[in-house]
Structures are given as structure tokens and as C-alpha cells.
Amino acid sequence: MKISPRTVLKIARLYQLADDNTPIKALRHLRIQTDESHVLAEFILNKQHFAILYGSIVDEESIDELWPDKPANAEILPNPLDPNFTEMPFQGKFVMMFQVMPTKQRLDIHLSTTFDPSISRSLWQKYIKAGYVSVNQRVVTAPKFEVDETDEIAVKLPEQEQASAELPVLYEDDDVIVVNKPSGLLTHAKGGLSTEPTVAEIIRPKTSFASDTDRPGIVHRLDRDTSGVLIIAKTAEAAAYLQQQFAQRTTKKTYLAVTDGVPKLATAKIDLPIGRNPSAPSTFRVDPNGKPAQTNYQVLAVAGTKALIELKPTTGRTHQLRVHMAYLNTPILGDRVYGKPDASRLMLHAHKLEITLPSGERKTFEAAIPGVFTELFPDCTQTIEEPSHQ
DSSP, rough: OOHHHHHHHHHHHTTSOTTTTGGGGGGGGEEEEEEESSEEEEEETTEEEEEEEEEOOOGGGGGGHHEEEEOOTEOOOOOEEEETOOSETTTEEEEEEEEEOOOOEHHHHHHIIITTSOOOHHHHHHHHTTTTTEEEEEEEOOTTTEETTTSSSOOOOOOOOOOOOOOOEEEOSEEEEEEOTTTTBBOOOOSOOOOOOHOOOOHGGGOTTTTSSSSTTTTOOOTTOOOOEEEEEESSHHHHHHHHHHHOOOOOOEEEEESSOOOSEEEEEEOOOOOOHHHHHTTTEEEETTTHOOOOOOOOEEEEEEEEEEESSSSOOHHHHHHHHHTTTTOBBBTTTSOOOEEEEEEEEEEEEEEEEETTEEEEEOOOOOHHHHHOTHHHHHSSSSOOOO
């Protein structure tokens, strides 16, 4: 059995829900389900939700069978021809009209459960606050704004930029993915709405950990301009196992850096606490009231006023290596915050990461030395062991 939108509108006119001037396009969100004996048509008209049961047999006893998913807030409308009966004869069949009373719901919840469940509620909140969602032709920026199924909700999401760089995979198993993050690529969004690619978004399809956030799979991070080894958890269990190692400092991290200036000592341990800079809250500085921070370094090569340094931090403070080297008056080359923007990129590379995998195997992952490093120090590969293929 079939029913056309024009017939649906004709029935709505019989129930005085529409007049002769009401166009077919006024039937919003028209959904028609058919089988051999009856039709169920749901639609929004004049900001009200209605449903029609139409078929050879339609009576109160058959409603549950004909409409098994009927919501509890659906009320039968009186027969406009004879109020003593709920069903109305129409074109040799019978019709029953329902009005589904609206149920209010927060906008962010509605979007995350109805519009696109693949987008997390927290991300929907950011889209709403950024002005990408309108309700009844008006932009709404409050996630708690209440809507129902009769509201006309429009979403215009920002176009996600395509990743400008590949994400080379160094290792992958059922628990983790290890990648060589390119310089310039964010590890994850910075809390606000980000339309640029991030490691987290690129690997989102491969992980179930923190999938309802903007940092799926992420258990540690590298600064945007830092390249190198980054390990990602595929599951919550793997994430907890890895995070415990980072917290207990049982991981071993080795970085390579090119500094603007040569440290006075060829090898040393920097033991200087680091705290947030109150005059520039997004930056950090050596601060006696800050958190403990230790970095071991060794000068590997010198070329004029530049040095190739191996850095082994034993703590993981934000910007630790950059702050420590700047404090020695040998900032990392290309550091726009703590030094000078005198290079094509920040010359800091996460070269090695030694960690125990959830399988129990202890492994060391290595990311190849970037070409910009070997251009400045052509003989550095003789000093630094080349990455082994694991």
C-alpha cells in the first residue's frame, strides 16, 4: 500500500490542520512507512508533530500492531466527520490521526543522539558555541537551549582541512599505534574548536579510547612544532597501562635539538623547576616555586654558533626542554616563543621512546633524523645511531 505526500496533505486538510493554500513543502520531515495492509506517515506541520495511520483496517485495538513504536505521548485526534469514532473513512480505507506532543531536550543532547551520534556531545557543544547551529532560522549559541522534534534545526559545520602531511606509522598492534609526528601538526585540539587536522583526528577511526573527546587515543603529547615519536592507545586498557608509565617516569625519552649557541658544558644535568609565566600564561619559565624538572643533555656536534644536542628529560613538564635550553642562553633554533624565529621550524625532534607495551614487551621506537638536522650537521649520523627497523 502506498500514499503520496499530496494525499497526506489532503488528509491533514480534512482534520483542519491545513487549508487550501498550504503547500506540500509545508510537510516537514515527512516519513512514510508502508506494508501490504497499511501506511504510517509522520510529519511536522506548523511546528506540530503528527502521524497518520491509513489502511484497510485501522481501529484502537490494532494500533499497537500497526504502530509498534508509537510513542507514549501520541494522542488520537477526534474524527472531524463523526466525533463518536476515532477512525475516519477515506477513499475506501480508514484513517486515524495522531498528534505527538513535543518533548523538550537540550540542543547538544538532541544533536549528539539524533543528528549525528558519531560527533561527541562535547564537540557539539563547541560547534554550538561557535555559532554553527541555528534553530528556526536563528543562530543558537547555548548548548542547554531546549528544542523538540518540531523545531527546524540547521547545522553548518566548518569544513575540516585535509591533513597537509602524512602520518608515518612506525609500529602498530592491537593495543597501540606509534607514529612519527611531522613538525607543524597538532597532537590534539587545544580545548577550543579546531578545524585543522590533528594526530587525534587522523587516528580517531582506529581507537576506542576517549572517543567522545577531541583527543582520542592521546596519552602524551608533542608540541605542534616538535616532530618525532608519539605513541597512541587504541583502547582504554592500553591507555591506562601507558599513562601509568609516563606518570611513574619509567619511560625513556631521547630528543635531538639544534641550539642557537653552544652550551658552556659539553654534558650536564639541568635541575631547574618550571612554572607558568604569570605575565604570559601560555608560556613557562624557570621558577623556584615551580614544579621539579630535570633534563640531561650532551653536545653531539658543533657548527659555528650552533650545536646539535641530545636531550634526555626525566620529567615531562610543558615546554621543559625549550625553557631549560633558553635559560642556558642557548635556545632551541626556531623557537618562536623562547628564542628567535630564525629557522624554518622548531629544531626539536623526539628521536627515541623506550616503553613497555601492554603485551609486556619492552621496545624502543625511533624516528629518523629530519633532513633539516642533517643539512646543518651532515656528519651527525656518524654520531647518532640510525633508527633500527622494529
